[in-house]
Amino acid sequence: MRRSEHVYRSISSISGQLIFLQGVVSARIGEVVTVTAPHGLKMDAEVLEIEGENVLIEVFGETRGLDIGRTSVAFGDTVRLVPLSSDMIGRIFNGSLSPADDMPMFIPEQWRPITGAPMNPAARARPEEFIETGYSVIDGLNTLVKGQKLPVFSCAGLPSKELVSGILKNSRLSKGEGDFVVVFAALGLTFHEYSYYMKVLGEMKTGFVAVINSAEEPVMERLLAPRFALTIAEYLAFEKEMDVLVIITDMTNYCDALREISTAREELPGRRGYPGYMYSDLASLFERAGRLKGQKGSVTMLPVVTMPEDDITHPIPDLTGYITEGQIVLSRELHRLNVFPPVDVLPSLSRLMQKGIGKDRTREDHRKISNNLFKYYARGRDMRRLEAIVGRDGMPEKDIRMLDFADLFEREFVGQASGRRGIGETLDIGIGLMKRFSLEVT
Amino acid sequence: MTGKILGISGPTISTDLKGLSLYERVYVGHAMLTGEVVRLEQDRSVIQVYEDTRGLAANEPVKGTGTPLSVRLGPGLLSGMFDGLQRPLRRLKEEMGPFITCGREIYGLDHQKKWSFSPSVKGGDEIAQGQVIGSVEEGALRHLVISGPGNTGRVLQIREGEISLDEPLGTYDGGGMIVGCHEWPVRLARPYRKKFAPAGPLVTGQRSIDFLFPVAKGGTAIFPGGFGTGKTILEQAIAKFADVDVVVYVGCGERGNEMAEMIEEFEGLKDPWTGRPLMERTILVVNTSNMPVAAREASIYTAVTMAEYYRDMGYQVLFLADSLSRWAEALREISSSLEEMPGEEGYPTYLASRLSGFLERAGVVETLGGMTGSLTMLLSVSPPGGDFTEPVTQACLRTTGAFLMLDTALAHRRHFPAINWFQSYSLYADELGKHFRENISPQWDDLLRRAREVLQKEEMLREVSEIVGAEGLQDSDRLLMLAAEKIRMEFLSQNAYSEDAFSPPVDTLALISRIFQFYDRIRGQLAQGISLDDALKTECPS
Ligand SMILES: Nc1ncnc2c1ncn2[C@@H]1O[C@H](COP(=O)(O)OP(=O)(O)OP(=O)(O)O)[C@@H](O)[C@H]1O
Ligand SMILES: [Mg+2]
Numbered sequence: 001m002r003r004s005e006h007v008y009r010s011i012s013s014i015s016g017q018l019i020f021l022q023g024v025v026s027a028r029i030g031e032v033v034t035v036t037a038p039h040g041l042k043m044d045a046e047v048l049e050i051e052g053e054n055v056l057i058e059v060f061g062e063t064r065g066l067d068i069g070r071t072s073v074a075f076g077d078t079v080r081l082v083p084l085s086s087d088m089i090g091r092i093f094n095g096s097l098s099p100a101d102d103m104p105m106f107i108p109e110q111w112r113p114i115t116g117a118p119m120n121p122a123a124r125a126r127p128e129e130f131i132e133t134g135y136s137v138i139d140g141l142n143t144l145v146k147g148q149k150l151p152v153f154s155c156a157g158l159p160s161k162e163l164v165s166g167i168l169k170n171s172r173l174s175k176g177e178g179d180f181v182v183v184f185a186a187l188g189l190t191f192h193e194y195s196y197y198m199k200v201l202g203e204m205k206t207g208f209v210a211v212i213n214s215a216e217e218p219v220m221e222r223l224l225a226p227r228f229a230l231t232i233a234e235y236l237a238f239e240k241e242m243d244v245l246v247i248i249t250d251m252t253n254y255c256d257a258l259r260e261i262s263t264a265r266e267e268l269p270g271r272r273g274y275p276g277y278m279y280s281d282l283a284s285l286f287e288r289a290g291r292l293k294g295q296k297g298s299v300t301m302l303p304v305v306t307m308p309e310d311d312i313t314h315p316i317p318d319l320t321g322y323i324t325e326g327q328i329v330l331s332r333e334l335h336r337l338n339v340f341p342p343v344d345v346l347p348s349l350s351r352l353m354q355k356g357i358g359k360d361r362t363r364e365d366h367r368k369i370s371n372n373l374f375k376y377y378a379r380g381r382d383m384r385r386l387e388a389i390v391g392r393d394g395m396p397e398k399d400i401r402m403l404d405f406a407d408l409f410e411r412e413f414v415g416q417a418s419g420r421r422g423i424g425e426t427l428d429i430g431i432g433l434m435k436r437f438s439l440e441v442t
Numbered sequence: 443m444t445g446k447i448l449g450i451s452g453p454t455i456s457t458d459l460k461g462l463s464l465y466e467r468v469y470v471g472h473a474m475l476t477g478e479v480v481r482l483e484q485d486r487s488v489i490q491v492y493e494d495t496r497g498l499a500a501n502e503p504v505k506g507t508g509t510p511l512s513v514r515l516g517p518g519l520l521s522g523m524f525d526g527l528q529r530p531l532r533r534l535k536e537e538m539g540p541f542i543t544c545g546r547e548i549y550g551l552d553h554q555k556k557w558s559f560s561p562s563v564k565g566g567d568e569i570a571q572g573q574v575i576g577s578v579e580e581g582a583l584r585h586l587v588i589s590g591p592g593n594t595g596r597v598l599q600i601r602e603g604e605i606s607l608d609e610p611l612g613t614y615d616g617g618g619m620i621v622g623c624h625e626w627p628v629r630l631a632r633p634y635r636k637k638f639a640p641a642g643p644l645v646t647g648q649r650s651i652d653f654l655f656p657v658a659k660g661g662t663a664i665f666p667g668g669f670g671t672g673k674t675i676l677e678q679a680i681a682k683f684a685d686v687d688v689v690v691y692v693g694c695g696e697r698g699n700e701m702a703e704m705i706e707e708f709e710g711l712k713d714p715w716t717g718r719p720l721m722e723r724t725i726l727v728v729n730t731s732n733m734p735v736a737a738r739e740a741s742i743y744t745a746v747t748m749a750e751y752y753r754d755m756g757y758q759v760l761f762l763a764d765s766l767s768r769w770a771e772a773l774r775e776i777s778s779s780l781e782e783m784p785g786e787e788g789y790p791t792y793l794a795s796r797l798s799g800f801l802e803r804a805g806v807v808e809t810l811g812g813m814t815g816s817l818t819m820l821l822s823v824s825p826p827g828g829d830f831t832e833p834v835t836q837a838c839l840r841t842t843g844a845f846l847m848l849d850t851a852l853a854h855r856r857h858f859p860a861i862n863w864f865q866s867y868s869l870y871a872d873e874l875g876k877h878f879r880e881n882i883s884p885q886w887d888d889l890l891r892r893a894r895e896v897l898q899k900e901e902m903l904r905e906v907s908e909i910v911g912a913e914g915l916q917d918s919d920r921l922l923m924l925a926a927e928k929i930r931m932e933f934l935s936q937n938a939y940s941e942d943a944f945s946p947p948v949d950t951l952a953l954i955s956r957i958f959q960f961y962d963r964i965r966g967q968l969a970q971g972i973s974l975d976d977a978l979k980t981e982c983p984s
Contacts, residue, residue: 113496121693351670
């Protein structure tokens with residue numbers, strides 16, 4: 001067995017991000033290697049496939065300038081490990097986990113494999129403790145709980161950025177107990193988005209760790225950044241007993257990177273060119289959310305997905321929906337009406353909310369209020385279709401009342417342009433609305 | 443015999459180890475990862491590895507075991523929770539903590555635990571394979587100890603009383619040991635004497651299934667549906683309420699939280715038919731979506747073999763898998779790492795034959811021991827984009843007896859279970875209708891026909907009313923719409939989180955006949971010239 005570093009110059013071919021190397025003695029799958037270009041530039045790569053002494057490696061950085069003969073490849077005999085420390089809190093890193101905030105690198109307390117290990121299903125504790133995001137439409141109707149994975153499905157041009165920054169700044173544990181940290185992973189950010197989020201992070205009051213991969217950074221890093229974020233989150237949650245909310249934006253950039261890399265590897269394309277293993281790959285991220293029995297700490301995940309062509313059946317939102325525990329769906333129509341956050345209540349659902357609300361969690365009347373609000377709003381939306389056919393004047397008074405309720409519900413309950421609301425305030429607004437229309441709360 | 447790793451690609455490796463046979467179990471690498479031989483060539487064999495291959499290096503050792511991938515069968519499986527290779531997850535947690543790391547061999551059965559054994563053979567009897575040797579009490583269930591391959595001969599002496607699986611139950615003439623458990627290769631269907639057509643209903647407690655689309659014991663049904671249409675909740679509800687002796691539930695490539703929730707819930711519940719703790723009749727096999735994909739592929743075989751084992755004791759066994767699509771995708775991932783020629787949507791061309799081979803393991807059988815047992819399969823399918831024309835749904839359609847289509851539109855309206863009453867079907871409906879008519883009520887068929895009719899007419903009337911408005915319809919049509927709404931909202935909907943989650947056939951019939959009594963009463967009044975609004979006022983005065 002090899003223990004020390006081995007260096008080879010036996011490259012037989014280079015194609016895109018892929019390098020074939022000959023005569024390598026016992027490489028490991030997933031092993032981290034360093035490629036040194038003739039001009040001295042070093043870049044990260046990983047062992048992808050092994051066939052006898054021929055090894056296929058994938059380079060993370062820009063491969064321009066590499067050659068056959070002078071370029072060298074050094075094997076490190078280890079899979080990719082993430083340096084970890086509680087000193088990471090308050091820090092901003094780039095997609096290769098180097099400091100991006102002009103401060104020195106921290107001193108690692110621990111190293112862990114970037115892929116993590118699957119949680120034993122027998123060790124999982126059921127998610128049931130409320131996390132308050134400060135938005136009524138989420139807290140009241142699509143409640144997020146510790147250990148859950150709940151994505152936001154957005155469309156191009158909708159203010160998901162503003163929603164994310166609101167959640168970044170406003171989320172907290174309902175009872176204020178325990179340590180709460182937000183881990184923020186941003187993938188493929190444009191310069192504009194980058195400066196926007198930098199400003200938001202500057203205003204944060206809760207603890208945070210940010211891993212920011214900008215659009216001009218290597219595509220491979222887009223696949224690493226969320227894994228860095230999750231490895232940090234698991235460390236803070238299960239080693240340091242913190243409740244960690246991981247926000248990842250935008251998973252669509254992640255999936256496109258996955259597709260690009262898969263194509264470069266000449267793998268068989270699946271639906272719309274995305275690789276057949278995309279479900280497993282996304283699950284390897286999302287399933288890292290959870291809580292453990294008899295242990296403090298939790299990893300909760302809120303990934304943002306932009307639905308290409310506003311199509312919820314597109315493989316990216318589709319596979320995400322198949323893995324996550326519900327979804328928050330944004331709507332163009334509400335955005336046009338200036339409702340912020342423009343969350344469409346009907347297709348949105350938090351599958352784990354039932355256990356996280358009620359007495360001792362939020363408030364005793366929570367379930368009743370949310371069921372009724374949903375019911376009346378759904379009825380109001382049905383009435384809108386009718387209104388389009390027979391006209392408002394042709395409708396009986398009780399139907400018109402539902403129409404008006406739906407309008408006001410969107411403006412006053414869903415919409416909250418400024419400020420965060422506590423769960424109590426959210427529920428009171430809900431009750432108030434139903435009272436105003438003399439709607440019975442059953 | 444030991445060979446070495448030649449190549450590694452995703453979940454598969456190749457080795458120069460000689461003398462392997464197809465589907466043999468092997469140990470891979472210094473970490474002793476479990477694998478299975480999937481292809482043999484002149485100078486190399488290809489192995490699919492059931493654990494994460496990351497960190498594996500070329501030239502690490504590969505060892506054969508001489509036996510195919512198998513599960514251990516014996517008392518102690520009930521209330522257990524296993525991974526796709528039958529490793530007990532609770533013990534795994536005690537030994538390695540809350541996260542699963544690789545290469546740990548733990549058997550599915552506890553070999554130290556003592557069981558109170560009473561023999562049903564005596565000295566001088568012949569024991570053949572599949573025969574009952576005796577029994578132990580496994581919770582509420584009388585677990586018949588069945589002889590496995592090679593555990594045969596003339597009994598010299600047989601014991602009785604407290605015995606663990608490590609000890610012999612007795613001896614054969616010639617000195618062989620009579621043993622209480624055995625191994626069985628997961629990919630090989632367990633043998634039986636005879637197979638019968640599925641018969642008698644599997645009562646699910648779900649009105650829309652038992653009434654509209656009933657499933658027979660020994661039959662197969664699929665529930666295809668897009669995400670969030672209620673597949674998991676439905677499967678879990680059936681696992682709770684079905685009138686069977688043993689339930690084997692496979693979480694195949696799905697969520698860990700879901701399983702935690704299920705276990706916690708099941709631990710507090712009773713079997714509605716026997717009053718015993720629900721877990722005592724349940725076996726869980728869990729390979730969540732982030733656990734190794736090859737083990738996901740194996741998990742349904744591991745589970746079905748345990749299900750067949752209880753069937754062989756003459757029990758009614760229900761096998762539930764959520765989701766079959768994840769199994770098919772695992773098959774696809776492995777196939778692509780073997781560089782096989784892809785078929786439709788990248789699935790291997792043998793998808794359909796593998797699937798039908800698997801579904802064939804359901805049925806009502808006469809066991810080798812001469813008893814009758816059944817194995818029913820209910821499988822969820824997760825079609826990409828909710829599009830039912832995709833290969834997995836289509837391959838299932840050709841071989842399954844019932845197709846319960848879960849509808850995204852219904853789910854969005856929060857109509858659960860979201861079983862579409864127009865597109866679903868059950869090939870068992872006629873046969874089982876007869877059963878319900880004879881055993882529950884002579885009205886069963888008639889009410890069923892009327893319910894179908896009302897729902898059908900509502901669909902037509904709805905189109906009309908969207909143009910003229912509900913107020914523009916005739917009273918009789920408005921009444922029909924009202925009855926249809928009652929059928930949909932009060933009868934077909936069943937909230938899994940409420941008391942109403944379980945509806946035995948008697949209650950199912952009572953509810954639908956109440957709805958039609960109401961309908962007929964008002965219709966009678968309309969016939970007398972009373973307007974619908976007036977008739978409704980007297981019916982429900984509030
Ligand atoms: N019978 C039911 N009663 C009440 N609510 C239900 C019922 N069935 C489903 N639901 C609601 O729908 C949600 C989704 O159901 P479920 O998890 O079973 O979907 P699924 O089809 O398994 O989705 P996926 O394919 O993503 O796993 C549940 O969390 C619950 O809120
Ligand atoms: Mg499900």
